[in-house]
Every structure is written in structure tokens, then in C-alpha cells.
Amino acid sequence: MPTSIQTTGRTSWRPYWRILVAGFRRQSTYRLAALGGLIANTTFGLLKVAILFATVRAAGGDLNGYDIGTISAYIWISQGLLGSVNLNGRSDIATRIKDGGIVVDFLRPLSVQAASVATEVGQSIFALIPRGLPTVSIGVLVVGMNVPSAASGYLLGALSLLLGIVVSATTVYLVAAAGFWLVETRGLQILYMVVSGFFAGLFVPIDLFPNALRIVAECTPFPSMLMYPVDVLSGRVVGMDALGLVGLQVLWLVLTALAGHLMTRAGRRKLEVQGG
């Protein structure tokens, strides 16, 4: 019998946690890119301040429930989350499915989907440090914005933020997994990029959408990525309503994760490893 090393428990969170940490560490090596992202986020934040502040003032200081304080919180928190919530549809695993690097993922005793999501989430969490926190700080210190009044608001806000990050990773995974059939998913990724920002409420809060459009948005996972975390973090939605939003996020997490699982299972049979 060959010598074999004793392994500890079979189904364990440890590998995924370690992969998440690796994603975090990996992202930490791209400092200049993070600085570039921060500058872009801040610039667009100031642009949005100019446009949306003017709109709120033109509406007499109250635009569908938004005043200057809440619209400012919306702007700076959403800009801050841009580095962490994947609204561009790109992922490493999509590239690996296309170029055949995916073989390495299948050679590990892990769920390919969970490992990919863990990596993306780790990278996203790191991005909060150089991009998320500074952007929001600029909002609080330079422009001024609403913040939750109770500690519970911050706690629920943090949970909602984390869920937003994870939902964006599980949804982007679906774009990548379509590559099992399509191989080239760039078209789908661009469609995702166009649709996601709009329905996630990046340009305008979805509460300011015409009613029909708002309903369409709510039938997609996109508000769970950005709009709901912003609403909970800024304290615009509180109490049971806030819990309701977090519940919706959990629902979308389950749905997108399940879809990704089924797509991976079916897609494996279609996989034709590209190159070598």
C-alpha cells in the first residue's frame, strides 16, 4: 500500500474559507488598481451629487422619500460598493472555462461553483478596504450623509452588504457557467453589465423608477446586490422592512446558487476542454 496522508473531515468549510482568504490576499496585491478604482468611484460620486442633489432640490427637498441626506448616503454607499459588488459580469472562472484552465478546478476535491464564489467574495471583501471605506468616508466627511442611528442598523447593514457581495458572485457565476455551452460568454457578460447596473439601482434608486419598471427590477437578483444593502446600510429602510429586504437577498442567494449548481452539473457533460 502506498503511504497516504490521513485527511481530516470530508465535508468541511475550511477549504472554502481558505480559498476566500486567498482571494482576499490576491486582491491585496493590486494596490495601484485599487487606487485607480477609488479615484473613479469618487469622481462619479461627485457627478452624481451634482445631478441628484439638484433633482431633489427641484422636487422641493423631497423626491419620493429621498431628501438630501438620504440621497447622499445612497450615492456614497453605492459608489463605495462598486469595487466589491460585481456589476460587470466578469469572472476568472469564465476565462478558465474558455481557455481550458477549468481542468485545474475539476482536479480539486471541491465544488467548482463554491470555490469560484469563495474566491470572488474574498476579493470583494478586500476591495472594501481601499475602495469601499474611503469612498463612504468622503461622503460622510466632505459632503455629509445619513447614517443608521442604532447599532443594530450597522449590524444588519453589514449582513446585507455581505449578502449583496455573495449574490453578485453567485449571479456572475451563472454568466460564466453558460460558457459550458457557449464557450465565449462575452456577449452575455456585456448584457449583464448593461442590465445589472440599471436594475441594481446604480444610476438612480429603483424607488424613483416608474412603477412597472420597478416591478421588473424587483423580479431580478440585481437590487439584492446594491439597492437593498444601500437602503439598509443608510438607515433609509429600518426594522421589519429592513429584515424583509435581507430576507429577499437570502432568497435570491438560494435561487442563484441552486441555478449555478444545476448548470455546473449539466454543463460538465457538455464540457469540451479547450486546448491541450
Added chain:
Amino acid sequence: MSTDTAIIETRELGRDFKVRDGVRRRTLTAVDDLSVCVGAGEAVGYIGANGAGKSTTIKMLCGILVPTRGSVTTCGLRPVADRRELARQVGVVFGQRTQLWWDLPVRESFTILAAIHGLGRTAETARTEELVDRLELAEFLGTPVRQLSLGQRMRAEVAAALLHSPRLVILDEPTIGLDVLSKQRLREFLVAERTVHGTTLLLTTHDMGDVERLCDRILLVDRGRLVWDGTLAGLSRTVGAQRVLVVDLAASTPDLVDVPSTQHLGSEGGGLRQRLAFDPDTTTAAKVLAAVSERVEVLDLAVEEPDVEDVVRRVYAARR
């Protein structure tokens, strides 16, 4: 080393691909009717021309590709259905792909992989130390993977694939692009790993040196089908694959056509450089060199191995 347990067993294994040929789609058979049994502790060279179906076979053995026909068992498991369980028992190096974390120090890839395979702290430390020592990784453990030379990276790749002490190690072109010294180190390591742990080796290569120094059995495939299963010596004998001694001589010399057990292939520079083919089963490079030295002073020499392509070409030619 016991060879009674089958580590790899395929029966009439086949895989087709649909390929687009202009507007039409046609079926390409990458692997066909492959029936092979590899026992524990064997070292097998899996050779064939580009596109012969080697990588496709490997991917089916690991559960990455789903076979179109036939059956395959690896380490007693069904590769597709039991992929994750199998991944704990198999280590694979794809020479063209990396399984290391590109942006992070080499050391970190090992700790991540140890967590992925659920190694305990003691096992992790012992195995990492063993691999670092035997593959000489210590000097660049702290270097990000993307800054490694190819030779360093391949050694790190091999360590990464073997960290969990797999029973079966599959190497797809492990020495591609490596310099002579790096190849040598890697081969020595693989020989030692096999001796110490009884690991089963399966490797695809275009490098005859790999096959000669590492494998005691050859599987040769031609257009997806197995055409030779046996020893390298047997294969070379069958196809008459020869080595070539190239000698640089001190003086212009008439063609050395009558050196015993050799065949004169050609001369350059008015007979200053001559090429003599010989069969390693009937004579040795040393004997040929001695015979040449008796007639003329030899300044320099080189021995050319028959490359796998050459052997393959001969087998293929003989089959047609």
C-alpha cells in the same frame, strides 16, 4: 511494490468531439476502443503524436471529460461520478496550465492546497518539508508565482500536485520547455518519489529521455487507438529506432561507413563532422566512440536520442 491492484482500468473507452468544419459539423474521434490496465506502482509512458488523444484520455481518467463510450475506473472509483473523492487520490500536472495562485508567494499555494485536501497540521508540515527539500524549492518559497522562472514554476507545480501524497500521479508534458538540468532534477525527484512512496506514474511526453529514465512500460496511441503496450526496448526493437552518435573529428576523414554495428548517416564539412546511427541493443555509444577513435582523433561528440515523434512515425509507417 505490488502490482496486483489495478489503479487504472479502461474498457473500450472512447470519446468523440463535435468539431465545426466551415459550416458543417463533423464528429472527431479523439479516443477509441482503449482497453488498458495499469497496476499499482507501475510507471507508464503514454506517448503518441500531437492530437493522438493523450490529453483526452487523461481528462477522462480524472473525471474532467465524460466518455462517449466504454468504461473507466481510476483508483477503484468512477471518475465522473466520484470526481471529488478521486481528486484526493490523484495528482495531476498539466505542463501548460498552472494550479498555483499566480499573485501569491509559492508557500501560500501549498498551505491553501493543504487546506483543500484537508491535511492535518503535522502531515502538512512533514510533506511540505519533504517536497521543498527534494525539489529544492526553499530559495523561492517567498516569491510570487508570477515571478518564477519556468523551471522553478514546474518544480512548484509538481510539488503542488503531489502535496496530498496521491496514489496516482499523472504528468502531462512535465518537462516541456525545461533546460537539461531542470529536466534531470525533475526526473530524479520522480524516481525517488516512486521508490519511497510506491506512487503509480503515468506521463505523456515528447521527450524520449523522460520515457527512458522514468518508465518501464509504454503505451503508444495512434489516432485515438492503442498500438503498442510493452517496454521501450521492445518498441525500439520493433521499429528499429536508433540512436545517433555525432562526432567532430580533428581532420577531414572519408565517410566512416564500416564502423561495426553502425550505419553512416552523413558527413559535413568535408568529413569533419559525421553522423553514425546505432542500435542500443547491439552496441553502446562507448564502443562506437572507441571504434571511431582508433581511426581518427575525436574532438567533440553528441548522442542524439530517437525522439518520440521518430518512434511514432516508424510505428505509424509500419501500420500503414
